Amino acid sequence: MADVAAVAGVSHQTVSRVLNDHPNVREGTRVRVLEAIKELGYRRNLAARALATAQTRTIGILTIGSEFFGPQSTVLAVEAAARAQGYFVTMTSMDSYDFGGAVTALNHLTDQSVDGVVVVAPHDKVTAAIDDLKLKVPVVVVAARTDVPAGDPVHYVYVDQRDGARQATEHLLSLGHRKIVHVSGPSGWFDATERNIGWREAMAAAGNDAVEFPAESWLAPSGYAAGVSLAPRVKAGEITAVFASNDYLAIGLLRAFWEAGLSVPEDVSVVGFDDLQIAEFYIPKLTTVRQPFADVGRAALTELLGGERGLQEPRMIAPTMVVRASTAPPPRN
Amino acid sequence: MADVAAVAGVSHQTVSRVLNDHPNVREGTRVRVLEAIKELGYRRNLAARALATAQTRTIGILTIGSEFFGPQSTVLAVEAAARAQGYFVTMTSMDSYDFGGAVTALNHLTDQSVDGVVVVAPHDKVTAAIDDLKLKVPVVVVAARTDVPAGDPVHYVYVDQRDGARQATEHLLSLGHRKIVHVSGPSGWFDATERNIGWREAMAAAGNDAVEFPAESWLAPSGYAAGVSLAPRVKAGEITAVFASNDYLAIGLLRAFWEAGLSVPEDVSVVGFDDLQIAEFYIPKLTTVRQPFADVGRAALTELLGGERGLQEPRMIAPTMVVRASTAPPPRN
DNA sequence: TCGCATTTTGTTAGCGCTAACATAATGTAA
DNA sequence: TTACATTATGTTAGCGCTAACAAAATGCGA
Structure with missing residues (x-):
């Protein structure tokens, strides 16, 4: 900074003023300082600035x-x-x-x-x-x-999250589903908790029992495991729709259902949450809740x-x- | 740091020495300084350190x-x-x-x-x-x-990347494919270029023409667009396998083929690149090249x-x- | 015990910047 | 023109740390 000051013929403090857009600097001086800065390729040391300020x-x-x-x-x-x-x-x-x-x-x-x-x-x-x-x-x-x-x-x-879960649940309810299961996210995560609450509220409002299946993690393997457990109950007519707490779980679920010979959405509906990039390209395209x-x-x-x-x-x-x-x-x- | 020094009854420089694991500090002094640091909840100012060093x-x-x-x-x-x-x-x-x-x-x-x-x-x-x-x-x-x-x-x-593309191509070749198309990644990206080279090398080594279909982006919609273009040629028997430059493209491709009524892998084989978390859960499970x-x-x-x-x-x-x-x-x- | 090497601790200066104050230059009303 | 407010610039000090050197304490062989 001293070098810049020397080249511009001003004090280092004036250079500092230019750098900090201080109002009281004459236009001519400002220009000279700016030119000196450019000429020398000067860049201010932020550690020093941090120390001073x-x-x-x-x-x-x-x-x-x-x-x-x-x-x-x-x-x-x-x-x-x-x-x-x-x-x-x-x-x-x-x-x-x-x-x-x-x-x-x-x-x-x-x-x-x-x-x-x-x-x-x-x-x-x-x-x-x-x-x-x-x-x-x-x-x-x-x-x-x-x-x-x-x-x-x-x-x-x-x-x-609560509203999103409510929307997802109401979507399923409006399609006529009553036997719905929520594959809930792992404990400790606010998103999981809130989606769970939204889901329960919507189910309660419709006068339905809210049945949950807790997932071990947020990841597809956990969704898959849930799907393996749930598939027989779908076949038995005990479940007609699943609301998964996120898209990874939903995709795992979809895969498990497919392996069990179940068609989505003909035999069972699935809703996810997040709207992953590939949600639209899965087979079937995934119904989900998009988070901005x-x-x-x-x-x-x-x-x-x-x-x-x-x-x-x-x-x-x-x-x-x-x-x-x-x-x-x-x-x- | 001066406060710590005062509490420990040493100079600030000795505190600095303790903090920097300097060898020449007596054990007793070090302990006293450490205790003072803990007592005061002192944390060193990194901006000052950066300025000095x-x-x-x-x-x-x-x-x-x-x-x-x-x-x-x-x-x-x-x-x-x-x-x-x-x-x-x-x-x-x-x-x-x-x-x-x-x-x-x-x-x-x-x-x-x-x-x-x-x-x-x-x-x-x-x-x-x-x-x-x-x-x-x-x-x-x-x-x-x-x-x-x-x-x-x-x-x-x-x-x-080149080796990965070679492996993918050789995998298809070893299955008996000859009419293979590479859906290549967008230009400017090293990964796309290198995978392209690996693919060409493997095809040339096998005495095959290397046909490419350039994708607009790395994303699934581009893969889908490629799939829409390629599906008729698959049906016409002109293509039996596609090597996509990444998994997003592969998934778009898979979706497009599915919509066109083509079965993977019965009618056409698809290989991706990256090994996304959900690659294993797509229908069908995606053959791909894993990057660590x-x-x-x-x-x-x-x-x-x-x-x-x-x-x-x-x-x-x-x-x-x-x-x-x-x-x-x-x-x- | 002394003298010297070695280890431990302290003192001073300075890293590059900005804040606060001091001074110089300019503008403006009488 | 002078007096005074206002604007522009310069000077000094210090942010909290470490490097370099200075001084004190300790260890050890004779």
Whole structure:
């Protein structure tokens, strides 16, 4: 910076002013400084700036360390939005979904003096760690947590999972299904819990029993296992439709049903959740609930940088029902 | 740090020594300092450290801004490996795959004084930008670039795409196929180019013509479009097998063939590339080439931090053929 | 016990930037 | 023109850490 100042014939502080768009710099001086900067290929040292200002203009993203479609898309959107706002992004993922893993990951971010944190890890162990740590920087969590106490400094942004599950369930009910099973996501995950609640509410409203089949994980093998268990009951006429807590589970289910000789949607209807890229290309095309992950990512960053503007209310984004070919009226016995 | 020093009754420099595992610190002193650190909940300011040492212990990851399975998995693995080595990770993605977009993204990383960069964006525009910029920090690119000049400071780590394509092609040839078409990936991408070469080599070695059908993108809709075009030729007996440049394309293809009333693998065989999580659950289960993305990520980081150890030769990792149910001998007319 | 090598601890300066204040230049009303 | 407000620029100090050197404490052989 001193070199630039020398070339432009000004003090280093004036260079700093130009760099920070300070108003009180004469146009001629600004131009000379800018030219010197270009000539020397100067780039300011951000570590020094961070030290002097106690601000890094960096946000941290904490994410789960797995290849799930939703979180990944959200992270990408957060990063793009942050960059557009002139922020840098540092990312870390968790080795395990327990309290300690979450604390370690959070510390890893705060060690870097991030100006804010976006957490894309909708697991209750993670939120517990956040509550416990009482971070000094703003935190936005992408998780459908509905029991947030009023005035909680941590903000939540999410897709209305409960509503999505309700839509999915009502779609099946409106087709005439009554014997429906929900293959629910693994415990600890807010999305699983909320979808479960939405499902129960819709079933209760229609006066039906809400039968669940808990999946071991979010992945296709678990859906497949569920399908293997459920197929005989479908054949016995005890089940006419399945609402799976995500598309991976739905696809596993579809595969298991196919292997059991069941036709979807003729013998049994299946609904998923997420709308994976390939949902539309599966055989049959999968009826599912689309989550606008990119919107969530953008909203989370806006919330983070927006500061104390307005209310503390969680930002909730609506999912969309996408009806394709894996659902139809139940068989007539 | 001064506070810690006061509590422990030492100078701040001794605290610094403890923090940096300097050998010449008496055990008793070290313990006292450690206790003071714990008592005060002290965490060192990394911006100051970076300023003093001119090292950030941060590596930058440049990635494409899309939800592709491979790059995403690789990024996750790089992050985990970096964290295990005590490095921080800052990430940025590109808005566009042109030269300018790559330069902007690279500058975004170097502005943060990263100690090294891992590029997970196997596109020729990106490598062109890297060559042009002559970065002062070590760079490792995850891309199957084979024309790297000897002594190039940029190192390349990748899966042997050419070999994978050869395996896929030979698998089809060994089943008896001769009329094979390769649905190739979009231009500019190293993976597409290399798979194309591997395919041609294998076909040439078997004395067959190598017929290609270029896809517009890496995504399922492009595979579907290819399938729509190819289906009549399959029916006419002009094609008995298709090697798609990735699994998304293969799935689009499968869907299009299914809609055209063609059975896979009875009427036509299909091979993909990548081994997506759901490849095993598609109907039929997809025969494909598995890429060990996590291994690549780890290898890239090792290469980056390993420094000038050993040769400059690109690190090449072998893919594995996974034979499932989408391939079979050609129909007997 | 002394003298010297070795280990341990302390002191000073500076990394490159910005905040706060000081000074100089300019504009404007009387 | 002068006096004073306003704008533009310069000077100084310090952010929290580590490198380099200085000084003190310790160990050890004679």
